[in-house]
Amino acid sequence: MDVKLIHIPKVHDVRGSLAVIEGDCIPFKIARVYYLFDVPSDAYRGGHAHKEQQSLILALSGSFEVVVNNGSKNERYLLNKPNIGLYIPTGVWREIENFSSGAVCLVLASTNYDENEYIRDYDTFLSSKQS
Numbered sequence: 001m002d003v004k005l006i007h008i009p010k011v012h013d014v015r016g017s018l019a020v021i022e023g024d025c026i027p028f029k030i031a032r033v034y035y036l037f038d039v040p041s042d043a044y045r046g047g048h049a050h051k052e053q054q055s056l057i058l059a060l061s062g063s064f065e066v067v068v069n070n071g072s073k074n075e076r077y078l079l080n081k082p083n084i085g086l087y088i089p090t091g092v093w094r095e096i097e098n099f100s101s102g103a104v105c106l107v108l109a110s111t112n113y114d115e116n117e118y119i120r121d122y123d124t125f126l127s128s129k130q131s
């Protein structure tokens with residue numbers, strides 16, 4: 001699976017840490033940024049794949065788990081560091097769960113929001129992988 005963790009370069013000194021995403025740091029141009037917050041611990045987010053969109057998911061605060069599936073295998077990632085993001089290429093089913101209290105999930109996306117570009121039905125997703 002081409003899903004991978006990406007370390008965001010950071011500058012650290014006694015005043016704290018600063019992480020910066022620019023240039024070739026991530027493998028796509030950012031078209032949109034959105035974030036999830038005030039998420040109940042038993043909430044389940046995601047549950048879809050994309051026909052075009054690539055994403056980078058970051059735990060800006062707190063932690064959560066991302067389960068990814070490429071149609072043939074599952075992988076589970078715990079995100080709990082603001083400078084380590086999970087890159088998800090197009091055509092990968094993702095689910096996000098087990099949010100800690102105060103977790104903030106930042107998503108950098110390669111496309112503008114377009115509901116037609118989503119695959120929200122798991123069987124449809126699996127069929128798209130077989131064709």
Ligand code: TYD
Pocket residue numbers: 032034036044045046047113
């Ligand atoms: P949804 O895709 O269910 O969120 P998640 O993937 O985190 O579970 O989106 C929730 C709602 O927000 C849904 O009505 C679509 C809307 N939405 C936008 O209007 N713009 C956006 O950029 C996104 C990501 C979602």
